[in-house]
Amino acid sequence: MPECQHHPPSYTGLQKTANHVGEKIVTMSKASMESLREKIVADNTTCGLEKPDLINAEMDGRYNNPLFSGDRTPSQGATQVTMTLCEQMTSDKKILSVFTGSKLCKRAEYLRRCGVQVTCPNHTGICTAYVAEDAAIGNEEAWATIVGEEIADTLTINYLTTDGDSKTHTGMKKSHPACKNLKDPRHLVKSVKREFWKSTFSADLFQKFRGLPYGTLKSRLATDVRNRCVTELERAHIVHKGNLDQIKKNMPMTIEAMIQCYKGNCAEMCAEFSYCCQGLPDNHWSKTFLPQGIVLCLSAKDEHHFKQCVLKYLSTECLDSTKLLTSTQKCESFNRVLQKTNPKMMTCYRNFPARIHTAIHLCNFGIADSTVLRLRAVGSPLVSGSRVVSRITNLRKRQLYHQQRQRNIMFKLKRGYHRIRRYRMHAKARVPTVTYKSGVDDPKTIC
Numbered sequence: 001m002p003e004c005q006h007h008p009p010s011y012t013g014l015q016k017t018a019n020h021v022g023e024k025i026v027t028m029s030k031a032s033m034e035s036l037r038e039k040i041v042a043d044n045t046t047c048g049l050e051k052p053d054l055i056n057a058e059m060d061g062r063y064n065n066p067l068f069s070g071d072r073t074p075s076q077g078a079t080q081v082t083m084t085l086c087e088q089m090t091s092d093k094k095i096l097s098v099f100t101g102s103k104l105c106k107r108a109e110y111l112r113r114c115g116v117q118v119t120c121p122n123h124t125g126i127c128t129a130y131v132a133e134d135a136a137i138g139n140e141e142a143w144a145t146i147v148g149e150e151i152a153d154t155l156t157i158n159y160l161t162t163d164g165d166s167k168t169h170t171g172m173k174k175s176h177p178a179c180k181n182l183k184d185p186r187h188l189v190k191s192v193k194r195e196f197w198k199s200t201f202s203a204d205l206f207q208k209f210r211g212l213p214y215g216t217l218k219s220r221l222a223t224d225v226r227n228r229c230v231t232e233l234e235r236a237h238i239v240h241k242g243n244l245d246q247i248k249k250n251m252p253m254t255i256e257a258m259i260q261c262y263k264g265n266c267a268e269m270c271a272e273f274s275y276c277c278q279g280l281p282d283n284h285w286s287k288t289f290l291p292q293g294i295v296l297c298l299s300a301k302d303e304h305h306f307k308q309c310v311l312k313y314l315s316t317e318c319l320d321s322t323k324l325l326t327s328t329q330k331c332e333s334f335n336r337v338l339q340k341t342n343p344k345m346m347t348c349y350r351n352f353p354a355r356i357h358t359a360i361h362l363c364n365f366g367i368a369d370s371t372v373l374r375l376r377a378v379g380s381p382l383v384s385g386s387r388v389v390s391r392i393t394n395l396r397k398r399q400l401y402h403q404q405r406q407r408n409i410m411f412k413l414k415r416g417y418h419r420i421r422r423y424r425m426h427a428k429a430r431v432p433t434v435t436y437k438s439g440v441d442d443p444k445t446i447c
Contacts, residue, residue, distance in 0.1 A: 022354030060331035144171030
């Protein structure tokens, strides 16, 4: 700017402008989410639903800075939290509510340095903290309670999908007593791989294949079984059209067919009980993550361990908790969008809510419409027919094109093919799994 003979703005001026604009962005975003909630009720009423306010939703939290401390200190590393609620009634999965909590307050830090004892929030002056400094930042039950109370006057949560380590469902039930909890299959299926590592299989498990270390083969087997479990469940829902009773009735024999398939005896059982393997040369489970032609030597004890691992995802209780196959991927996607407006390693004192609500507006309305609406809200509307409007229109078209392309089945198949190709390439190269170890340069103590 100095080279263009323009005086650069001062830091104080930039901060004051950001504060002024941030308040308007937060107000506009909250109003837009309220209108979206009312629109869902109106659309459900138009469709003739008996309870138009009843919806399914997903919820997840995100923290700035790590939630844990590696050196086991009493304090928590995270100082800011974002709890997001997304609807699952439409393909767009709009964000309907959010809680932003922060422990940071510049004013309180200044007053404490001056010898004045203050407690955040609600002290005199401007307080940017929304959570008490000694409160547990990871108390997702409390944050879910606040979100549930905010939407309770418009919507009622029927099924709430969360990840496996969350207590958001408990908090949501305080304002939505009829709310039922579902688990995210993508998080739940990870327990299959963890159970594989805990289980003690016999040393002869890979007796017929000695080309790779035992630990490497066990890890690749866990990955392949995890993918097999996901495919079996998804295709079972397609075959039985979501009939959970029929799926639970057939699943025990499906698990037995899976065990026989990995033992190399899949011709008969897979053809009758498997949903993704028919035991034919042109229709079988390819065992993508295992060496070609590998056969497991499963003893009776190994079969028991194998079955216990699979039941971590395909047991009756797990089938009930994933009966709609809903996930928290929209919330996870929003967390990635936040990397643009509010990276995890940054902690903004004053404009933390404004940054979060900017990302929400971007997700709900797209980059083009969101830009136009936000500029209008802060009193700087775009001129109709200008080059900026033309450029934004092109951005909208490009965004819609890429969204449709990424939802195409061919795009997903190509992405899966390249993922498998890279996996096999690294497996063939036999790159060491551990190339870095903490404390490798520490001085050696000789006793």
